[in-house]
Amino acid sequence: EADIYQTPRYLVIGTGKKITLECSQTMGHDKMYWYQQDPGMELHLIHYSYGVNSTEKGDLSSESTVSRIRTEHFPLTLESARPSHTSQYLCASSGVGHEETQYFGPGTRLLVL
Amino acid sequence: AQKVTQAQTEISVVEKEDVTLDCVYETRDTTYYLFWYKQPPSGELVFLIRRNSFDEQNEISGRYSWNFQKSTSSFNFTITASQVVDSAVYFCALTSNSGYSTLTFGKGTMLLVSP
Numbered sequence: 001e002a003d004i005y006q007t008p009r010y011l012v013i014g015t016g017k018k019i020t021l022e023c024s025q026t027m028g029h030d031k032m033y034w035y036q037q038d039p040g041m042e043l044h045l046i047h048y049s050y051g052v053n054s055t056e057k058g059d060l061s062s063e064s065t066v067s068r069i070r071t072e073h074f075p076l077t078l079e080s081a082r083p084s085h086t087s088q089y090l091c092a093s094s095g096v097g098h099e100e101t102q103y104f105g106p107g108t109r110l111l112v113l
Numbered sequence: 114a115q116k117v118t119q120a121q122t123e124i125s126v127v128e129k130e131d132v133t134l135d136c137v138y139e140t141r142d143t144t145y146y147l148f149w150y151k152q153p154p155s156g157e158l159v160f161l162i163r164r165n166s167f168d169e170q171n172e173i174s175g176r177y178s179w180n181f182q183k184s185t186s187s188f189n190f191t192i193t194a195s196q197v198v199d200s201a202v203y204f205c206a207l208t209s210n211s212g213y214s215t216l217t218f219g220k221g222t223m224l225l226v227s228p
Contacts, residue, residue: 033215033216040220041152041202041220041221041223042218042220042221043204043218043221045215045216048215058215059215088156090156090157090158092158101148101160101163102148102160102216103160104150104157104158104159104160105157106155106156106157107156107157109156
């Protein structure tokens with residue numbers, strides 16, 4: 001059973017606001033990921049990290065940024081939210097091996113007005 | 114490049130029917146791993162199964178079963194005697210030993226089970 005948490009679960013915010021989506025895991029996993037999921041269901045990897053001070057951009061270009069200062073924490077920040085950022089954001093983590101399963105948090109549903 | 118295809122966008126069945134969700138994958142790697150996840154309406158992705166490329170044994174877990182066939186590059190998922198609680202979006206995914214081994218997801222199949 002995975003222990004990965006995301007806050008807030010739901011967020012409605014106005015255009016131009018800065019927001020940070022929180023993701024924490026208590027499993028000691030080195031790898032963490034952020035996915036964006038559009039209403040059509042498809043999942044897009046936007047950021048990932050292989051450990052502290054490591055961050056990489058994913059397959060989908062995103063205006064968000066991430067940081068990894070602590071193993072258990074992988075926050076995602078949008079400096080200036082726009083309606084096009086409206087989506088569900090899913091955080092995941094996994095162990096270090098290639099075969100390791102990714103475990104997902106409950107997601108944050110973001111609506112930018 | 115890796116690719117996962119879930120050709121069925123949406124499937125509707127009546128409770129107690131059996132249903133199979135198809136997954137076809139493409140990879141050049143000889144060692145790879147296949148996954149199925151379930152996403153109920155609440156939104157989180159729930160891990161169901163992981164299978165490595167060297168293990169072609171089918172797996173059964175309760176009403177769920179998985180059929181892995183390397184010859185056809187398929188990893189299909191069958192739900193026997195479906196229930197309303199099975200209604201969800203199901204994702205098939207692939208990772209390999211090459212590169213950064215991020216997961217490649219299919220586009221998902223939405224399963225609607227009606228009473």
